[in-house]
Amino acid sequence: MQIITRVKEMQSWSEGVRRAEERIGFVPTMGALHRGHARLIEIARKECQRVVVSIFVNPTQFGPREDFHRYPRMPEEDRSLLESLGVDVLFHPPVEEIYPLDPPLTWVEVNKLTDSYCGAFRPGHFRGVTTVVTKLFHAVKPHRAYFGEKDYQQLRVVERMTRELLFDIEIVPVPTVREENGLALSSRNRYLTPDQLESASGIYQALLKVNEIFQKGERDAERLTKILREELERIPGFRLEYAEIADPDTLIPLEKGPIHRGRILCAGYLGNTRLIDNLPLAIHHT
Ligand code: AMP
Numbered sequence: 001m002q003i004i005t006r007v008k009e010m011q012s013w014s015e016g017v018r019r020a021e022e023r024i025g026f027v028p029t030m031g032a033l034h035r036g037h038a039r040l041i042e043i044a045r046k047e048c049q050r051v052v053v054s055i056f057v058n059p060t061q062f063g064p065r066e067d068f069h070r071y072p073r074m075p076e077e078d079r080s081l082l083e084s085l086g087v088d089v090l091f092h093p094p095v096e097e098i099y100p101l102d103p104p105l106t107w108v109e110v111n112k113l114t115d116s117y118c119g120a121f122r123p124g125h126f127r128g129v130t131t132v133v134t135k136l137f138h139a140v141k142p143h144r145a146y147f148g149e150k151d152y153q154q155l156r157v158v159e160r161m162t163r164e165l166l167f168d169i170e171i172v173p174v175p176t177v178r179e180e181n182g183l184a185l186s187s188r189n190r191y192l193t194p195d196q197l198e199s200a201s202g203i204y205q206a207l208l209k210v211n212e213i214f215q216k217g218e219r220d221a222e223r224l225t226k227i228l229r230e231e232l233e234r235i236p237g238f239r240l241e242y243a244e245i246a247d248p249d250t251l252i253p254l255e256k257g258p259i260h261r262g263r264i265l266c267a268g269y270l271g272n273t274r275l276i277d278n279l280p281l282a283i284h285h286t
Contacts, residue, residue: 001082002089007097007139013089014052014141022049026142028133031055032072032187033081036177040146041085043174052140053082054091056098061128067272072190091140098135108134108165110157113251117153117265118276121241129154130161137167145169150176150184152263152278156251176278178204184277191273199236199270206231207264207279214281219258221245224281232266241267241274248280 004010017024025048027040037053044051055078062068075092082090107127113119114126137145145162147155159171176184182204183189183197192200210228218224228243243266245254254262260283267276 001079001087003079004089004091005093005097007093010052010089010091010093010139011141017050018141023144024048024140024142025051026136026140026145027051027053028136028145028147029053029055030057030071030187031078032074032190033078034177034185034187034189036148036150036185038081038085039177040148040174041082041087043172044144044146045086047172048144050088051086052089052091052142053087054093054136054140056091056093056132056136058098058128058132059095060099060104060131061125063122063124066122067188067191072187091136093139098132098139104131107131108161110161110164113153113157113160116251116253117242117244117246118267119153121267126154126157130157133158133161134165137162137169142169144172146172146174148174148176149278150186151276152265153251156249182208184275186275188273188275192270196237196270196273199238200275202235202238203232203266203268203275203277204279206235207266207277210264211279211281215284219260221254221259221262222256224259225255228264228266232268237270239269241269243268245281 014024025044027044029037057071059068108130109127110130119126147158149155155173162169162171178184181201183201209231210224225245232240232243245262245264247254248263262281264279
């Protein structure tokens, strides 16, 4: 596996691969890799001749009181995992490569889709995400980029940005990878104590419960949302930030009346650790 730290070098590698008419699959990450990241990489590996993974803890997507400085960094472990997955290039730039001029004056912003949910509670977060993803796309020049459904709002925002900015890149969504107890894998799970880990599994159980009630025929958005919040508020130590059912494409909140599909979205804290999760609501025809 090649390790590249400079944008120029990354670009010329990709140009070479493109000249050879090979497809480049790209998985952007912030490191502290787990089986969720590994799933994205495995799918990229199957679909593309060349796979690039970036590790970049992006300062602009963290708020001033968020965990940028203590975000887990474990370069050695990450490297050996990436080697074992057959990754061609680890792109691991320092901050000055991605933000060459200080302060940055140029931002990429997606409106509306970023107003609610995580966007409402993390001002500037999605602006940081869309800006860094744009820069990484310019550096890596991929044909396909893989994003987890774990960060559902992010996935929709990146898809929208890719289309509107005319990037010639296919965004490939990948379903959430979970622990056996249902907890969605996240680098931030490392912050959790054993008790908190136990509580955290309740988030998925709450989402499943709402889905079960939906499958049994409850279609009223208001009643489903009420049950969702009650279930989440029952989790020991969990401080709910938001819990909503949204249109899966437009992310418009579905607050009233009958619904036939939706995406449950939620976020909250266990101690100082912010956790998010989501689940599709769709009628299963048997
Ligand atoms: P991060 O390193 O947290 O920025 O995540 C990098 C990519 O991995 C993003 O596209 C995430 O949505 C995805 N990802 C993180 N956790 C999971 C998971 N449990 N299952 C699937 N994808 C994930």
